[in-house]
Amino acid sequence: MKLIFEKSIKDRDGYSLPGDLFKEIKIEDCLPEYAISKKKKLLSEVSEVDVVRHFTKLSKLNYGLDDGFYPLGSCTMKYNPKINEKLASLNNFTYAHPLAPEETVQGSLEIIYDLNKLLCEITAMDEYTMAPAAGAHGELTGNLIMRKYFVDRGDKRHKMLIPDSAHGTNPASAAMADFQVVEVKSNERGTVDLTELARLMDKDTVGLMLTNPNTVGLYDEGIKNIEKIVHHKGGLLYYDGANLNASLGIIRPGDAGFDVVHLNLHKTFSTPHGGGGPGAGVIGVKKDLIPYLPTPIVAFDSTHKKYYLLDLGSKSIGMVRAFWSNFPVLIKTYVWILSMGPDGLYNASETSIINANYVLAKLKKYYKPAYDRYCGHECTVTGKEYKKYGVKTLDIAKRLMDYGMHPPTIYFPHFEPYAEETIMVEPPESESKEMLDKFIEIMIKISNEAKTNPELLTTAPHNTPIRRTNDLVAAKRPILTYDDELKLKDELKYKDKNIDF
Template sequence: MATTDGFVGTMRKVTAHLTQNEGLSFEKSSPGKKGYRLAPLDVPEVDAAALLGGAVRDDVGALPELSEIEIIRHFTRLSTWNYAIDLGMYPLGSCTMKYNPRVNELVSRLEGIAEAHPYQPESLSQGALEIVKLLQDCLIEITGMDAITLQPAAGAHGEFTGILLARAYHQSKGNARKTVIIPDSAHGTNPATAASCGYQVINLKSNAQGGVDVAALAQIVNEDTAAMMLTNPSTIGVFENEIHKIADVLHDKGALLYMDGANMNALVGKTRPGDFGVDVMHLNLHKTFSTPHGGGGPGSGPVACKKILEPFLPSPVVAQGEDGLLHWNYDRPKSVGRVRMLYGNFGMFVRALAYTLANGPDGLRQTTEDAVLNANYIRKKLEDVYELPYTTPSMHEVVFSDKRQVKNGVKTGDIAKRLIDYGFHPYTTSFPLIVPGALMIEPTESESREELDLFVDAMRQIAREVEENPQVVITAPHATRISRLDETGAARKPVLRWKGPPEDAVEVDTPAKEW
């Protein structure tokens, strides 16, 4: 520990234990080791050089050569260096790190599902098409929309698709329009999406409650406005209670309301975007519908929309034929085109549907209620030690600020790093941008009261450390394999691949211990 003067908290959730050291696979490689064996060739051998001529490759490059046991150990050792939902609470705001059910993994690996080729005849893909259809029907019902595409591969990809739909809709009326309005509390993907669809971004300043300033909105919406991209509940976890007015202001000028569904975990079974005026929205199956984050993907970002936008959905769409079978319909003259090859991240559809079936209507509603209950519980238990910049009611997440801790020189990023020592993954730091020094906490429904209490205890002990021993927080984490990394150096002189053993490599001579 960097300092032992003053208060140092007690870690109740974790005990330090050994982890294995492990180099890069390339560093462990030696020529001639093998982790594979091919079946014997049952057709005549070929002379690759004769078949390929000048296109033949002589050297595959420096891929590692290792045996199977070494490969298992290599990746198992790496895995133990990660934090994961399976180890504990992951309070990342806006990320909805909920439990990833294991039955989802099992069913996505069933042979007829995992081995299905996307171009196999539709008559031999009816099971896959039924899964797509049932998931679509469930998501349409959950969102209260009229139509849906599952093609987008992630949330940001869904945003792109949704704004393309809006653009095609306006274009069909003779004018694609020029701008997209985005609140300053939005995710960075929103403005990036609008720009990549050829729209100019108009920023909308949030009101004193962190919500949409409807009067200010009314002043900037005009005939050039294609859409507004709104996250609801907002990134500070607050439901836009003037949502119907927002929709009206936009619709009066012919503009559309796009909803970023990142926070849908606060709404499922309790209210439906389609009912409160949303025209088009995306969902994140890897958030609300429990498909695993996998260290950063794969995701899946279905886009649901109202009837007026249905003709523009990406091609193909699922349709029931006169023969009673399900088909992919490619005859979509008004479609925005494809946003991805094939039909989307089907493996994620399987998992999301398994989650929906495991829950049913009662489970989905209870899930939302528990997620909101957990966030409010944390708020109640921490609001006396951390600053709550907006006191509006919280839904599924709560945003504090580091205002009180900054006085002692401790910022949100430091508290987050200290949380690691207490056995938790950090919350989301420094976002949304409208809250300086934000601590954005989303517990999800997956946490028991015991886990929440441990988190509250850790956060309160850290707050005390900040008062009495700030240095221990500023220099955290102390219990990890590695300490804070030099990110500036990494960006200044990027080393993005292994290039062989360093020339100045010296054997470290560690003196043997005497026993």
């Protein structure tokens, strides 16, 4: 498909304005000097119908949850009820101004307040902040709360323990909070090595950031011992709830001794992320940590029957985001929880777990599991057995696209000797047995192709709008403009037929 620039015809345009409308106006009078480019921009000259058809065709090339199965492990990309989107787009919500007087936005504040109570009940925490705008932003907020807690006590702790099976952004978030990141190795079961944890947990350690189920999709069997080891040395337990889709109504992190809980509302609670957002990485804490939450939070004045924004005072880590966070995400979460109810939330997790174990049981004959045991809401298999045929996990994922399915997460997590050439599949509760059987059938076909005709995989995909790309060229020579593309095409002179522009 041609770029919009390649459809350009000199002097063709898609608008018409009165000729003398801007006769007296100079661009220098409208924009500051720094914003005015001295170089003429290459803009496409096309008609309105050309523009409409071009971008309509582009939209049809996209792949999303409304198109088909999207089994991205550790991401919970699931179908969402459209009623949630409808309610979040009601005018009273979309037109509400965050600086409006509190008495004019009582309904919006009530939703934030009630959602806080619902999440506290689901996770056994005492208070939540809705401020963080995304998952990693929530992690950073949780780390800053833990940091402020120890600073307030005059305890100069500087190390954060993070398992090698933790959610991928944990180490970066801890480092941004100025902690020294210390990795905790996994045992042969794929969970935290308790001996290693006990050795590393000392008086200089803030605590442990634990993802449960972890990024291999496994519940940690040693939670009680982990809690004792960390708390015995005065540390705090941080629960990364990126994989909470496996726990709703089954376990509550607060009951297991966690002090800080991070939830991705945009994963578990009806707003899967993708395309850059929006997100909401809310943070819940136990009572002793409430004073350190970001300010403000929504409170309720029972005397005057009024919701209001409460400043948490001098111990707070301050504001981490202006206004009400990503409010539409909060609305969708609120609607989903109320519509599901306790039984529905439990059933969602139960179905997710059954789906993942079904996929694992059907595929493990063809793709060796990273750990051959029951999993949570996602399973991790590997493609390492196909290396002898010259086929990598990347090739398996590319071939899957030829069959019209989005590939699962690949090469994550990666910690040898167990999790190598990984394929992480998360079939959430919204997927039917028929869809899972179709996915399994295709994966078995690809397994056979890898053994009998590996070139089919190493040159895949064949049936997609964009064919096999050169990942190295894409990383080192990104095409940001039409001029970049022309220059790169000229340099390569189409020598590599596998490169598709």
